[in-house]
Amino acid sequence: MARLTTNTLENYWMPFTANRDFKNEPRLFAKGEGVYYWSHTGEKILDGTSGLFCSALGHGRKEIIDAVYKQLLELDYSPSFNTGHPISFEAASRVAEITPEGMNHIFFANSGSEAVDSAIKIALAYHRARGESQRVRFVSRERAYHGVNIGGTSLSGLVKNRQDFGALMPGVAHMRHTWDPKVRFVKGQPELGADLADDLQRFVDLYGAQNIAACFVEPIAGSTGILVPPIGYLKRLREICDKTGILLVFDEVICGFGRTGKAFAADSFGVIPDLMTLAKALTNAVQPMGAVAVQDWVHDAIVDGAPEGAMEFFHGYTYSAHPGACAACIATQDIFKKDKIFDRAAALSPYFLDEVFKLQDLPVVTDIRGYGLIAGFDVKPGLGNEIMKKLYYAGLHIKFTGDGGCISPPLISEKAHIDEMCAILRDVLNGYK
DSSP states (O other), X not given: OOOOOTTOSSSOOOXXXXXXXXXXXXXXXXXXXXXXXXXXXXXXEEESSHHHHTOTTOBOOHHHHXXXXXXXXXXXXXXXXXXXXXHHHXXXXXXXXXXXXXXXXXXXXXXXXXHHHHHHHXXXXXXXXXXXXXXXXXXXXXXXXXXXSHHHHHXXXXXXXXXXXXXXXXXXXXXXXXXXXXXXXXESSOSSOGGGGHHHHHHHHHHOGGGEEEEEEOSSBTTTXXXXXXXXXXXXXXXXXXXXXXXXXXXXXXXXXXXXXXXOHHHHHTOOOSXXXXXXXXXXXXXXXXXXXXXXXXXXXXXXTSOTTSOSOOOOOTXXXXXXXXXXXXXXXXXXXXXXXXXXXXXXXXXXXXXXHGGGGSTTEEXXXXXXXXEEEEESTTOHXXXXXXXHHHTEEOEEETTEEEEOOOTXXXXXXXXXXXXXXXXXXXXXX
8 A cells, every 4th residue: 555645646536537647647726716727836727628617707706705605604504305595596596597488497406417317307207297107218329428427327428438337227329429520620510410310210210209208418519529519400309309209408517608609508509408407607616516407397297296295306415405506606697697708708709719720720630610619629549638738738728538629718718818728729739740
């Protein structure tokens, strides 16, 4: 056993990390303010991925920190099982103010992963309440990421996230992903690929619509490397779901709260889901929180279908609607509204995309995709981890999944920050052929 010291790195088993490699060459963030981090050695690092797509308002927001502090002094914890606290209802109301039409009921969890598994249960409970308890199958997509709990891992289509965990949840079918090697370097929505949505119809024909509970998709597939939906793709999914009674679930954990230039990708693409999973920018990541926004008729079917006085939905978490998280949620929504953050993101998007797409002349870059204030780029196979490290030491934090880099700067970024980010990217990537 390694000898432990005050500053040992051995006790913490890090998630989604090559632990042995990292601990040989630690990269630590010690401070965050605005759009920057500072490393443990004092180096300033531009945050090019909003942490993990979650710090949309940047770091060190005193308004949010003070709101959490004040709330914890007044009420540090309250259970949400058969009791409540006022701020939980206020937080739900504030989120419902900006969700798409008809999505007026908010179920709180503590992460995107929990939100996804909660949405799975809501879908199953809805169909059971309507006398269709045989609807237990789910449809997702290759290259999808829906968190890391058993349900979400089963829905996910990233091989590395699944391969060590056996069969997982049965009854999940995966549509093809929407990336087409013949359609590269497309800014915005690709014109080709809407027909891929007909994979859902193929599963309807194979398994029977009466056996499928829900179809889960990320409007913009995030962690896999930012796959923007082809024109007409999401609308086609909506049409099939409407025709067959399948619930359409949008996982907006990454692209919700202004990332697409509107409150949600559902608004940007003009397609309204039946359930919507939320997290990350919900609290600006100052406190862990997730949520499911639910169409009124889904909520009402479950609640009104239970006997009078009975518990309607046997699900929840110890920390559901935690007072500190609710305070962070409300303070974050205040800033979104007061500073017109979604409009600000929309205004910056054309410049951001133009500058990022200029990197396509670099030999190592094999594709770039982007929409709103989020973009992905691919590099030649096997270089992702090495480039991620070099970017860190050059002063830029970018999340990589394999050989795909994910760019999602804080929504408060200025053009100068985009220039700085792209200059660092060019300098590092230019070292590869």
